[in-house]
Amino acid sequence: MGDNERVNTETVNQPPSLTIALLARVQEAIRASGGWLPFDRFMAMALYEPGLGYYANQTPKFGHLPQGEDGQGSDFVTAPELTPIFGHTLARQVGQALQDTGTDEVWEFGAGSGALALQILDALAATGQRPSRYTIVDLSGSLRERQAATLAAHTGVVAWADALPEALSGVVLGNEVLDAMPVQLLNRVEGQWFERGLALDADQCLQWAERRTDLRPPLDIEGPQDYLTEIHPQAEAFVRTLAERLQRGAAFFIDYGFPEAEYFHPQRHMGTLICHRGHKTDNEPLRDLGLKDITAHVNFTGVALAAQDAGMDVLGYTSQGRFLINCGLVDVAKDAGPRENAMMQKLLNEHEMGELFKVLAFAPPDSTADWTPMGFSAGDRTHRL
The missing domain is CATH 3.40.50.12710 (Rossmann fold)
Known part of the structure; x- marks a missing residue:
């Protein structure tokens, strides 16, 4: 990581699941991109990676009832x-x-x-x-x-x-x-703008990481407060x-x-x-x-x-x-x-x-x-x- 990069040290350990393979592909993508993957690329993989992403796998999605222990049900209703x-x-x-x-x-x-x-x-x-x-x-x-x-x-x-x-x-x-x-995440911290993405910690777990960026929201955000947006x-x-x-x-x-x-x-x-x-x-x-x-x-x-x-x-x-x-x-x-x-x-x-x-x-x-x-x-x- 360079001088213009920030890392949130909170890591995320993935529980065992049918999507272990998806995690492996995300890890591979992070390594292939030099150790940092922008959030929009991660979101595209999480949702649409062939056979593994949320909209590309066989899990139920649409309906009135939540998921049960038998794997039936749904996640949301439109x-x-x-x-x-x-x-x-x-x-x-x-x-x-x-x-x-x-x-x-x-x-x-x-x-x-x-x-x-x-x-x-x-x-x-x-x-x-x-x-x-x-x-x-x-x-x-x-x-x-x-x-x-x-x-x-x-x-x-x-x-x-x-x-x-x-x-x-x-x-x-x-x-x-x-x-x-997929969206890009922008985070203003102490007046400086960063693009939020993903990196790997020493245990190869996913963690948030940010890089300085020239990207900006289409409107200036009033006030000095830290500000996360898409x-x-x-x-x-x-x-x-x-x-x-x-x-x-x-x-x-x-x-x-x-x-x-x-x-x-x-x-x-x-x-x-x-x-x-x-x-x-x-x-x-x-x-x-x-x-x-x-x-x-x-x-x-x-x-x-x-x-x-x-x-x-x-x-x-x-x-x-x-x-x-x-x-x-x-x-x-x-x-x-x-x-x-x-x-x-x-x-x-x-x-x-x-x-x-x-x-x-x-x-x-x-x-x-x-x-x-x-x-x-x-x-x-x-x-x-």
């Missing part, structure tokens, strides 16, 4: 798993976007269990609007198997892809996708690439996060990085490699600017609760029973998902001339980005 009302309502926006942009395909990134795709396809089929193709872009082979089983009724329509094509048209969806893209170059690069290749249609991203001024607020001095396992959260990403989700909240201003830089128009930005109400959730749920109504409230309530989750949409300029997405018809917050 809106489509809460209630089909979510997907049936979002389908109204998808249907409008397909019609008004003159496209006939849907692309979904990170489709999880396939629940959202099923809800949207069922709802569109019921109104005679089922697209000619529904393509899922997902890196997880184990999740693809589950998606295929879930979507068996739509076999002739659903397809899978490993990567973006050079050009595409249609409606693009991403529900809780951006938060799982920057999102990979998510912004993904959106920029998508925007460059989207020829016609619209893209809708739903995730938890904030506009830039809130994301880098002086009081948010510990950042937003968090881990999910067994429906509990922790702030220890170096433990239990491959057995927990690692996420960070989304900087929606950065995402919107990346889309604009690639020539897109921002169609709207608002809370999930407002978006779903604008899309007719109340009408969709009019015949719902008590349980579904209770789940619906989780989607809408400010202290649940209704305010923390936001919706951002963008489209090529020639796709926006004659229509406004129904989801932003009231309560649009684009001016806050």
